[in-house]
Amino acid sequence: MSRRAILCLVVMAALFPVVLYGAYRALWSMNDDAVSWTGSNLDSRRRLEWFDAHFAASDSILVSWNGCTLDDARLDRFAESLESGRYAWLDRVVTGRQILEELTAPPYGRHRAEAIAQLRNVMIGPDGETTCAVVILTDAAKENGREVLRELRAVAQDDGGIDAESLHLAGHLVETATINSASLATLKRLSLPSTLLVLIVAWPFLRSLRLAILVLATASFCECAALALVHFGGSQMNGMLAVMPILVIVVFVSGAVHLINYYRDALPHLGAAEAPLHAVRVGWLPCTLSIGTTALGIGSLALSHVHPVRLFGIYASLSMLLVLASLLIVLPGSLVLTTRYEAARGRIPSKPGHGKFPSRFWEAVAIPISRYHGAFVIAWIAVTLAASAGLPRLHGSMHVSDFFSRDTRIFRDHLWLERNVGPLLPVEVVVVFSDPGSWPMLDRLQVVSQLEHAIRTTPLEVGTVSMAAFLPKPGDSATVRDTIGRTLFNRQIESRRNELISASQYLATEGGRELWRIHVRLPSLSGTRYEDAVAAIENTVRRATAALPKEEQLRFSVVYTGMLPLLADAHPALMRDLIVSFGSSFLMIAVTLAAGLRSWQLGILAMVPNLFPILTVFGLMGWIHPAMDPGTMMTASIGLGIAVDDTVHFLTWFRRGLADGLLPRTAVRNAFQHCGNAMVRTTLICGAGLAVYGVSSFAPAARFGILVSLLLAAALMGVLMFLPALLSGPLGRLVAGIRK
Missing domain, CATH: 1.20.1640.10 (Multidrug efflux transporter AcrB transmembrane domain)
Structure with missing residues (x-):
């Protein structure tokens, strides 16, 4: 032996x-993709894959810091430094101030207070001042997420003048x-x-x-x-x-x-x-x-x-x-x-x-x-x-x-961002119009706006954004002038439909159907059970739909997807x-x-x-x-x-x-x-x-x-x-x- x-x-x-x-x-x-921790056999997983295929939603990182307000000069320096760095993993940077300026300028023409209310809990915090930058990533970012975060933090500290300890990040790539x-x-x-x-x-x-x-x-x-x-x-x-x-x-x-x-x-x-x-x-x-x-x-x-x-x-x-x-x-x-x-x-x-x-x-x-x-x-x-x-x-x-103990950096960042900028867990409410050619695009837009408004009224702290935020607001009165204005506005957006579909992440088509996206964010650390949060959104949309005329109810359906329904x-x-x-x-x-x-x-x-x-x-x-x-x-x-x-x-x-x-x-x-x-x-x-x-x-x-x-x-x-x-x-x- x-x-x-x-x-x-x-x-x-x-x-x-x-x-x-x-x-x-x-x-x-x-390579521990956060989504992989959910069951591959779930219907909600398949719905999320369906959503990604139609809206091509790019991965992104939400970035903010202590003192990041609408008039913080560091916000522009940070965005410009990133975009001038020609990083392979970077698509573009969008800041809360940029979006606010777009909404208040022609052709949108929103009042500043109205635009801030529209962006509250999405790009602007509950105080109406704290904001953030959204770093939109390319597919190259998936190859080495840790290196992406290292370079992003270096830019924030060296070029933006942002203290490393006060920088807060969140997003799918950050979690992974x-x-x-x-x-x-x-x-x-x-x-x-x-x-x-x-x-x-x-x-x-x-x-x-x-x-x-x-x-x-x-x-x-x-x-x-x-x-x-x-x-x-x-x-x-x-x-x-x-x-x-x-x-x-x-x-x-x-x-x-x-x-x-x-x-x-x-x-x-x-x-x-x-x-x-x-x-x-x-x-x-x-x-x-x-x-x-x-x-x-x-x-x-x-x-x-x-x-x-x-x-x-x-x-x-x-x-x-x-x-x-x-x-x-x-x-x-x-x-x-x-x-x-x-x-x-x-x-x-x-x-x-x-x-x-x-x-x-x-x-x-x-x-x-x-x-x-x-x-x-x-x-x-x-x-x-x-x-x-x-x-x-x-x-x-x-x-x-x-997944992370309360003393970890990522948990503290999530907590700070949810308190100061807004909820982080996304729910995608997709309104599916089965025969969009049978009624005006303006009417479809108004249905989406009504559903979005109803979601904002839920007892939960939510933030929402949809195509309605990026289109001029037509008059609502019944005067002849406003009626003519709405008719002209409908023709205008109908003529831009293909442009809106290709340029926007909030409108898509599938066969003969039209898909309108309402992006909803809910808190991840509030203590509310995820099942209850999703049920609250579904019940709210169901009640808002029931309030519409019967013929309109039959013309669309609603699909709920996103990370929160999946979890x-x-x-x-x-x-x-x-x-x-x-x-x-x-x-x-x-x-x-x-x-x-x-x-x-x-x-x-x-x-x-x-x-x-x-x-x-x-x-x-x-x-x-x-x-x-x-x-x-x-x-x-x-x-x-x-x-x-x-x-x-x-x-x-x-x-x-x-x-x-x-x-x-x-x-x-x-x-x-x-x-x-x-x-x-x-x-x-x-x-x-x-x-x-x-x-x-x-x-x-x-x-x-x-x-x-x-x-x-x-x-x-x-x-x-x-x-x-x-x-x-x-x-x-x-x-x-x-x-x-």
Whole structure:
């Protein structure tokens, strides 16, 4: 086996450059489009794509700063500096002052107060003075959003004379670039500390510098190979894939701890030559079941319609198979090499290495659980049911605060802009005229104006803009003069129809239909549920439509799209993904365990204690913090997959005790003696490694790390208390009967 061990290490070393190259390319491919965090199967997603195809709405960045008012000279300097810089990512810059001057000049001729009211909460703030610049981008901006923001900030500071701390930015590109930066920062800053913490926690089981180095080298190889899979698979990194490397390491190291536990248990009896082979013979099945169920739990996320979550499910589950192969092929050889070194120095123990204190401790734990097993089971069920009563309160959430913590720059910028300039979340209300040639264009314009006016009257703080803002206002009186004026005005805009369609982003055609766009903005940080905000707009438009003459109502329909309706639809979709992924992972893991343990009763029994952490932790979440973001949604399936590991190893030792003729209660104590330390250690390894990510600036990754750690801690309690109580009662006797 030593020859095979050296060969495995040589092959791993030879592949390392290729793996490192793939990992490097994967890290530089970070592209976390904010829209990708919504379900690809949503009707609102398809409506948004339809809208983009017809109105060709370019991406833009809203820019403002402390003291940016209509008479701030820095506004013009900033716009002129950007436009003279000839940046490939820049289309044009529009400022609030420019639009105001256009609306008050001929041919529009608005009064200044009227024009300011028209632009309030869109380009001009609630105070009527604070304004902004809208930087309209080209498609080239998507290639490197972080570089675009760096250059934009440099222009604002160097040419515009704007203090960097007082500059506030918002927009789709800003969110995407910030997610990318936060994801990369998560990998760069937290990977090494979490890996070192994992090794420190695992050290009492490794107890050998050489073995620790070999385990670290193999785990690092698996980590880099997992990232390389993303590159060679033709995908790009995203925020959730940033937690995949540490997940690979903790699963490998925890699996190594269990395999080393089998090895150290056999070492005093079989000697250095046979112990590694015995560890593989005894441990391959529980290790395969443990890591295999983890892969199934993670792989169930591939059913999600949220693109980053689906990619995580695919690549992280494939990485688990790589971890399993490395664990069973490379680690036994590493044990052989390490054992030779220890044997040469007389460090091979002659007695089982459980120790007196751990034995007494686990004896003290096992005896009361076995004796009062009925009370433990009843108490456990009561706690689970009480906590799970909070499950119906859970709901999906895709707010800004679900992606960025309140102390981040982007969150503070959003807050400042919404308070001083206006709401940021867009809703696109598209009025579709099915037969525009059957009535005058002026009448169609008036319908759009009436709907826009109704939207402005909603109780929500809104800003709106439509084609009506950029056309002269005809008279509304019934005098002959005004009637003639409206007729002439209608002819004028009819003659300019094609020009308006090609030059404006507020009018388009589709076949024989005419599409008029009302751009609406609503607040993202007001605390209003997105579903309620969209419903308020829809109800307002519905009431305004009902007030029109019946013949006019039949001539048009309304389509609601934009980021806000998309996010509103994404909330229930997250819960559907949670139910589907967890349900499928539960079934797949149960079937796998039943097949691996050769008993459907044992397969079901193994799943029962692992429902406790999911129901309890998520139930408590429902009472404390019911909002679930994509990172939180992922944890149920992953937590289940990892939590099953300790159950498998406990049942393995329990069945070995039964096979040796022990009674169920004695077999429970035997299982505690042999794998109690390993179960606690592996939970600490996984929990500590993932909990480090709780300080990530990318909120879904932070919640993922913390929540999985809590799930693993709860799962350990279930395996150490609930499962032994079940096995000490009638179910244990049933299992003993199965063995006979």
